[in-house]
Amino acid sequence: MKKCIRRSLTTHSLMHFITASVGLPNFSEFLGVLAVDGVNVVYCDSSSKTFETRQDWMETAFKNNTQLETYKNFCFKNQPVIFRSMIRSLRELFNQSGAHFLQRTGGCEWDENTGEVTGVIQYGYDGEGFIEFDSKTLTWTTLKPEAVILQQAWNKEALITATAAIVTAICPQRLKLYVSTGKSFLQRKVLPxxxxxxxxxxxxxxxxxxxxxxxxxxxxxxxxxxxxxxxxxxxxxxxxxxxxxxxxxxxxxxxxxxxxxxxxxxxxxxxxxxxxxxxxxxxxxxxxNGMKNQTGVPITVAVLVLVLILIAVIGFAAYKKKKGERFK
Known part of the structure; x- marks a missing residue:
């Protein structure tokens, strides 16, 4: 297991998750999910022309501003084109053909107590980290040696300024709006x-x-x-x-x-x-796996007896479905 990173309990997040593909049959060319505090609030699929707001309070958050249209354009117009172009460039860079996919995770975290904002953007190619943005140093860093070409292009001042504005200004501004609008839902407490x-x-x-x-x-x-x-x-x-x-x-x-x-x-x-x-x-x-129930009969024995009964009643097929249960 990975070591746990203990963050402030007052940290909120606005993240988008994108997967784009080329050459994968029966798979959308562009899928996007927007999440607030880990709750999916917007889903889009460019291939099926699907756009859904998955929380009622997001409809309220989208009133009196252009954010809804911005996200629709993001999903159906500019981003699919950009991602297709990037995949083609990466296939040429790696001298590849066939099916490949590109993923992006991006957004921001905001600590409502300290006001600290942390931006996050990372690209992955075919399931492996490729390049990411460091919001503290305001630079792109490579996760693969081949990403150095993108690093050099994206670390130009104009692009850095625009990227920094998205993750450190625009993103937290929207996050605060969504957290405020969805307060009753997002701030409910359910104990485990x-x-x-x-x-x-x-x-x-x-x-x-x-x-x-x-x-x-x-x-x-x-x-x-x-x-x-x-x-x-x-x-x-x-x-x-x-x-x-x-x-x-x-x-x-x-x-x-x-x-x-x-x-x-x-x-x-x-x-x-x-x-x-x-x-x-x-x-x-x-x-x-060997614990006892209230009657003192080992659970594994009880399950075995149950399985034998099932075999007698409904046959071997049912037995195949029931056996093999274990704790996670």
């Missing part, structure tokens, strides 16, 4: 369910939280009230399919003596919620 999971007796203990909103949250282990860093592995915050999120943080307990288990606890903190969810490290509540 928290579980302790362990794949095997020798595996780390994973403290797993799922179903929380917003995605601005932190989770960590502590011992005797002090945060633990050694033997701790933070997972990334991942989206669920209902606009909530999930995350986990692992604790290596191989060197923890049984009498010291009670000194450890997992702490989950959600942005805007004063109280933390604290889960004590307790062997009795850990869910494993």
């Amino acid at each position: 369910s928290v579980s302790l999971l362990q794949k095997s007796p020798s595996s780390p203990i994973s403290c797993h939280a799922t179903g929380f909103y917003p995605h601005r949250a932190m989770m960590f282990w502590r011992k005797d009230g002090e945060e633990v860093h050694e033997g701790v592995d933070h997972g990334e915050i991942l989206p669920n399919n209902d606009e909530t999120s999930q995350m986990s943080v692992d604790l290596n307990v191989s060197s923890v003596t049984p009498e010291d288990w009670s000194r450890y606890e997992c702490v989950f903190q959600l942005s805007g919620v004063e109280d933390s969810i604290v889960t004590k490290l307790n062997k009795r509540v850990i869910r494993t």
